[in-house]
Amino acid sequence: xxxxxxxxxxxxxxxxxxxxxxxxxxxxxxxxxxxxxxxxxxxxxxxxxxxxxxxxxxxxxxxxxxxxxxxxxxxxxxxxxxxxxxxxxxxxxxxxxxxxxxxxxxxxxxxxxxxxxxxxxxxxxxxxxxxxxxxxxxxxxxxxxxxxxxxxxxxxxxxxxxxxxxxxxxxxxxxxxxxxxxxxxxxxxxxxxxxxxxxxxxxxxxxxxxxxxxxxxxxxxxxxxxxxxxxxxxxxxxxxxxxxxxxxxxxxxxxxxxxxxxxxxxxxxxxxxxxxxxxxxxxxxxxxxxxxxxxxxxxxxxxxxxxxxxxxxxxxxxxxxxxxxxxxxxxxxxxxxxxxxxxxxxxxxxxxxxxxxxxxxxxxxxxxxxxxxxxxxxxxxxxxxxxxxxxxxxxxxxxxxxxxxxxxxxxxxxxxxxxxxxxxxxxxxxxxxxxxxxxxxxxxxxxxxxxxxxxxxxxxxxxxxxxxxxxxxxxxxxxxxxxxxxxxxxxxxxxxxxxxxxxxxxxxxxxxxxxxxxxxxxxxxxxxxxxxxxxxxxxxxxxxxxxxxxxxxxxxxxxxxxxxxxxxxxxxxxxxxxxxxxxxxxxxxxxxxxxxxxxxxxxxxxxxxxxxxxxxxxxxxxxxxxxxxxxxxxxxxxxxxxxxxxxxxxxxxxxxxxxxxxxxxxxxxxxxxxxxxxxxxxxxxxxxxxxxxxxxxxxxxxxxxxxxxxxxxxxxxxxxxxx
Numbered sequence: 001x002x003x004x005x006x007x008x009x010x011x012x013x014x015x016x017x018x019x020x021x022x023x024x025x026x027x028x029x030x031x032x033x034x035x036x037x038x039x040x041x042x043x044x045x046x047x048x049x050x051x052x053x054x055x056x057x058x059x060x061x062x063x064x065x066x067x068x069x070x071x072x073x074x075x076x077x078x079x080x081x082x083x084x085x086x087x088x089x090x091x092x093x094x095x096x097x098x099x100x101x102x103x104x105x106x107x108x109x110x111x112x113x114x115x116x117x118x119x120x121x122x123x124x125x126x127x128x129x130x131x132x133x134x135x136x137x138x139x140x141x142x143x144x145x146x147x148x149x150x151x152x153x154x155x156x157x158x159x160x161x162x163x164x165x166x167x168x169x170x171x172x173x174x175x176x177x178x179x180x181x182x183x184x185x186x187x188x189x190x191x192x193x194x195x196x197x198x199x200x201x202x203x204x205x206x207x208x209x210x211x212x213x214x215x216x217x218x219x220x221x222x223x224x225x226x227x228x229x230x231x232x233x234x235x236x237x238x239x240x241x242x243x244x245x246x247x248x249x250x251x252x253x254x255x256x257x258x259x260x261x262x263x264x265x266x267x268x269x270x271x272x273x274x275x276x277x278x279x280x281x282x283x284x285x286x287x288x289x290x291x292x293x294x295x296x297x298x299x300x301x302x303x304x305x306x307x308x309x310x311x312x313x314x315x316x317x318x319x320x321x322x323x324x325x326x327x328x329x330x331x332x333x334x335x336x337x338x339x340x341x342x343x344x345x346x347x348x349x350x351x352x353x354x355x356x357x358x359x360x361x362x363x364x365x366x367x368x369x370x371x372x373x374x375x376x377x378x379x380x381x382x383x384x385x386x387x388x389x390x391x392x393x394x395x396x397x398x399x400x401x402x403x404x405x406x407x408x409x410x411x412x413x414x415x416x417x418x419x420x421x422x423x424x425x426x427x428x429x430x431x432x433x434x435x436x437x438x439x440x441x442x443x444x445x446x447x448x449x450x451x452x453x454x455x456x457x458x459x460x461x462x463x464x465x466x467x468x469x470x471x472x473x474x475x476x477x478x479x480x481x482x483x484x485x486x487x488x489x490x491x492x493x494x495x496x497x498x499x500x501x502x503x504x505x506x507x508x509x510x511x512x513x514x515x516x517x518x519x520x521x522x523x524x525x526x527x528x529x530x531x532x533x534x535x536x537x538x539x540x541x542x543x544x545x546x547x548x549x550x551x552x553x554x555x556x557x558x559x560x561x562x563x564x565x566x567x568x569x570x571x572x573x574x575x576x577x578x579x580x581x582x583x584x585x586x587x588x589x590x591x592x593x594x595x596x597x598x599x600x601x602x603x604x605x606x607x608x609x610x611x612x613x614x615x616x617x618x619x620x621x622x623x624x625x626x627x628x629x630x631x632x633x634x635x636x637x638x639x640x641x642x643x644x645x646x647x648x649x650x651x652x653x654x655x656x657x658x659x660x661x662x663x664x665x666x667x668x669x670x671x672x673x674x675x676x677x678x679x680x681x682x683x684x685x686x687x688x689x690x691x692x693x694x695x696x697x698x699x700x701x702x703x704x705x706x707x708x709x710x711x712x713x714x715x716x717x718x719x720x721x722x723x
Contacts, residue, residue, distance in 0.1 A: 005036035008058075009043060015051035016196040017044040026064030027057040029114040031087070033067070037118070038091045045099055052199035053099070055122060056106040056192060057115075062131070065113025068140065068288060084276070085269030088114075088146035092121040093265060097211050102202035106195035107131045108188050112170060117146035120155060120181075120212050123202055126195045127173040127182040134170025140288060141281035141665060143249040145272030147213070150256040150264045154215040155181050158225055162232050162253065166246055180218065213261045222257070229254050242528055243665055245275050279675075283667030287657060290650035290668065294486045295475050297647060300468040307476035308418070308469070314339060314390040316407060318349015318380075321424055322396035324452030327356040330377040331453065332481045337379050337386050346380045353378060356453055384414035391416075392477065394446050396424040399547065404433045412437045420470050422446035426497055427551045430463045430490045440465040444474060447494060448483075449659055457658035458483035463490045486655050489645040492555040493548075495652060496659035498640060499669065501552055502632035503660075504545065507533035508563040509695065510628060512606045514613030515620070517583055518594050523625035528663025533629065535592060538582035542566045542575040561695050565605040569598070628688070631681050634673045635699055638712060641670075642701035649713035674711045682706035 008020045019040045021027040029037075037055075044050045057063050066084075096103060096118070105111075105119035107127040116133050119125050127133070135148045143149060144165060152161040156179040163169060176182045186194045201207040220228060229250055236246035248271045256264020275281055295301060314337040315326050326336045330353070338353075340346035357374055360366040366374075379386065387393070393415060395407055404423060411421050421442045423433055434443040445461025458478040462471055471487060478485035488495040507520050521532025537545050546566050553560045569575065569582065576582035577592075584592035606613070620628070637652050646652050653668020666672040673681060682703060688696040698706070705712055 005039070006030070006033040007036040007040045009040040011044075011047065011050055012196070014196060014200065015049060016054055016199055017047070017050045017052070018054045018056065018192065018196070019044065021055070021057045021063055023067075024059060026061050026110055027059070027115070028064050028067040028069075029118070030067035030069075031084070034087060034091050038095050041095050041099065041103075045101055050101060052101055052196075052203045053103040054106055054192060054195045054199055055096075055103060055118065056195070057109065059109075060188065061109030062105065062107045062111040063115025063118060064110045065115045065136075066145070068285065083269075083273060085145040085272040088117070089265055089269055092118060092147055093213065096121040097123075097213060102199050102209055104195045104199040104202070106191045107133065107173070107182065108191055113137055113144070113148075114146045117144060117148045117151070120151040121147060123209050123211065124198055124207070125182040126184050126186060126191060126198060127176060128188050128191060129173045129185050131173040131176070131182075132170045133173070133176045133181060134168065135165050136168035136170065138165060138245060138249060139168045139284065141243075141245055141278060141284040142275040143245055143252060143268065143272055145268060145276075147265055147268070149249060149252040149268045150261045151212045152181075153253055153257070154218055154261075155179075155212050157218045158220050158228050158253070158257075162228070162250070165249055165253075166232065166236060213265075219257065225257050226254075229257075241526070242663070243280060245278070245280060248275065280665045283665050283671060286650070286667045286671055287653065287664050290654050291484055293648075294484060294651055294654055295479070297471060297475070297487045300462075300471040300487070301475070303468055305469055305472045307473050308391070310334065310391045310420075310473065310477055312337065312390045312392075314387055314393045314415075315396060316393065317396040317398075318345060318352065319396065319398075320352065321448065321450055321452055322394075323349050323352035323356065324450065324454075325394055325396055325424065325448055326378065327353050327453035328448070328481045328483070330374045333377065334481070335377045335379070337381055337390060339381050339384070339387075342382055346382055350378065350380050356451075384410060387411070387414040387419075388416065390419055392420045392422065392473075394422045394424055396448075399425060399428060401428055401432055404428065405436050408434055408443070409436050412439050420444060420473060422474070424448055427493055427548055429492065430461055431465075434463075441467040442470060444470050445490070445494065446474060447496075449496075455658070456482070456484050457496070457655065458485045459494055459496055459655070459659065460485050460487045461490055461494050462487055484654060484658050486651045487647065488640075488651070488655075489643070491640075491643065491645050492551055495640055495646050496655045497548065498645075499633055499637045499652065499656065500660045501548065502559075502636050503629060504533045504537055505549075505561050505563075506629050506632045506695070508565055509561045509692070510617060510625075511565065511602055512563060512609050512611050513617055513692075514606075514615070515617045515625070517598065517602075520625055520629065523622040524629060526622055527626045527630075528666060530661040534583040537566070538576040538584055538586075538592070540576065541578055542570050542582065546570070559695055559697070563605060564608045565601060568601045568605055568608075574601075627684060630669070631684055631688075632696060633669060634681055634712070635685060635696075635702055637669055637673075638701040638705075639699045641712075641715070642699065648715075670713045674713050678702060678706040678712050679709070 006023045008022055011017045023033050044053050103122040105122040105125045108131055111119050111133045135144045137144050173185055177185045202209050232250050240246055252268040252271055255267040313329050313334045315322050316339050318338050318340045326338055329336045338349055340349055357371050361371050393411055422444050426447055430445055434440045444466050447459035449455035449457050460474050475485050511517055517534050521534050524532035573579055574581045577586055580586045585595045640646050649670040653671050656662035656669040657664045662669055682698050685696045685698040
């Protein structure tokens with residue numbers, strides 16, 4: 001056996017050299033790994049005792065792709081190793097694919113990004129059924145840079161390859177075999193031996209020696225290909241109007257089809273290098289690492305605690321939120337007890353769970369067999385008799401303090417002493433909820449976002465009495481149900497809702513001052529939000545918005561604008577999408593159309609508030625509107641950091657993206673704020689404070705950083721997290 005840095009070369013008696021990529025945990029491809037791969041290849045090609053080559057990965061993973069930690073230089077503004085894409089042409093095209101000895105990729109576990117591109121440069125691919133193969137580079141603001149835009153269309157066809165790249169959608173080994181991306185499926189135990197024999201069969205001309213870069217049988221005729229590419233461009237512009245890298249990916253694919261694969265490789269390499277240093281890539285790489293850092297919690301995950309096994313979960317309340325949480329749990333194979341106050345409500349809750357799962361069946365995301373198995377995990381009850389062996393309870397009833405206090409007193413009586421007592425409240429102080437119990441070390445917030453089985457964020461709210469063990473346990477549950485967990489301190493609105501309360505507040509204020517509702521929503525959606533503040537208010541429902549507003553008015557009276565617009569509209573049963581009219585009219589399947597009737601409510605609200613319209617607001621650009629809506633959000637996020645409600649600014653970035661739909665390609669609300677600069681934001685807030693009043697007054701955290709030129713995401717002084 002010969003070691004070549006990050007790869008190992010072993011030649012068997014059969015004349016097959018097995019090159020193993022060794023870069024745990026996922027055998028990622030840094031520059032030194034690529035050069036080590038090249039050295040091992042060149043040695044195998046030189047050796048007279050080598051007939052053929054097998055490439056595989058150590059530890060049951062082929063390769064997770066290019067080493068994203070190498071992108072750290074991008075974040076710091078430093079150039080990483082130059083011309084990565086061109087290096088890949090040298091190694092994969094001119095060394096691996098052009099080799100005079102056949103090579104076969106033996107794929108288990110992951111073959112993602114550059115890992116799949118290495119495999120596609122080989123002359124055949126053998127995989128296990130559960131192997132994952134894909135090109136997810138667009139999630140990081142770049143395109144495949146190791147030949148993926150050229151080889152994948154030639155192996156699976158143009159339509160499927162564009163889907164895999166533009167949607168960053170991996171496929172399993174079975175589908176890859178059906179498509180022709182892999183040549184055979186075998187068990188993990190037989191993988192390398194099968195690949196060895198396949199390589200020898202190619203060498204001895206019993207199987208075809210295929211260079212995928214030059215395959216044409218899967219490519220559509222040129223005219224049809226151009227129509228497919230035209231449609232793909234239209235879809236990309238519709239779904240991601242602010243992003244250019246999806247279009248760049250399509251351009252690279254087209255170049256290879258029109259001008260030949262070699263020209264396509266060079267276009268891909270040039271584009272990859274350019275995108276690697278783009279603002280979008282920097283933002284998305286920041287999100288990638290920030291998402292993985294949310295589970296590092298001082299005073300909890302640094303204590304050496306191991307998560308306890310959660311075998312059974314109970315959920316109180318079968319409404320939209322409770323049924324959604326139950327759905328998320330059973331999808332991850334947690335047995336669930338669903339409790340309601342009576343049989344009628346219980347049956348309605350179970351029907352909601354069924355509807356959630358049936359939707360997945362209709363979309364092809366779940367088989368009927370899997371549906372039946374998931375539903376078998378649900379037990380409906382109307383009392384606490386089944387709670388004697390539960391490990392986790394999540395309360396998801398209406399936002400009523402006395403009701404929740406009574407429930408938690410009951411839970412303390414009926415649940416075992418180790419059971420975690422969690423609440424899904426979005427606004428109520430956890431200390432109030434647990435006030436009448438003796439088990440406050442077990443009480444924690446588990447704030448899901450609606451719909452709970454779809455939205456990816458779990459906000460774990462820790463009081464000063466919550467046990468570190470409970471936090472560690474809930475972090476583990478969050479990961480197992482495929483949520484991104486963030487841990488925050490206990491306050492009104494916690495982190496996400498508190499940060500984004502000014503999103504709707506400021507918008508209502510501007511409407512009273514004369515700004516157009518639909519112009520505000522358009523500006524926010526063009527910025528990248530899934531919907532503007534008024535369309536969001538319609539979706540959530542005005543009742544929720546008004547109740548939340550009262551909570552904030554009670555706790556933060558100096559910075560709450562009390563608009564009468566929503567209550568006035570509610571008097572006429574105009575309360576959002578649920579009543580088929582709010583700021584928009586709803587006809588057919590949730591189609592929202594502007595409603596001119598809202599003018600009369602706006603005029604009455606303006607009159608009651610005693611404000612006059614500001615003609616200057618009518619002249620604002622969309623950029624100005626975005627600043628006026630989001631700078632108060634940034635201001636509140638700074639308060640959240642200053643009070644120690646969040647551990648770090650990057651947690652708020654993840655919270656804003658996964659909780660409120662802030663565009664990930666802008667890096668999250670605090671990352672975006674730092675790209676603008678504290679001084680500019682502070683200046684604008686001061687200007688608006690002088691013009692419109694204290695609602696916009698910048699907090700001391702923001703003022704200090706603006707004065708000293710310190711990034712908002714950097715804590716200039718030691719802040720004790722309230723966790």
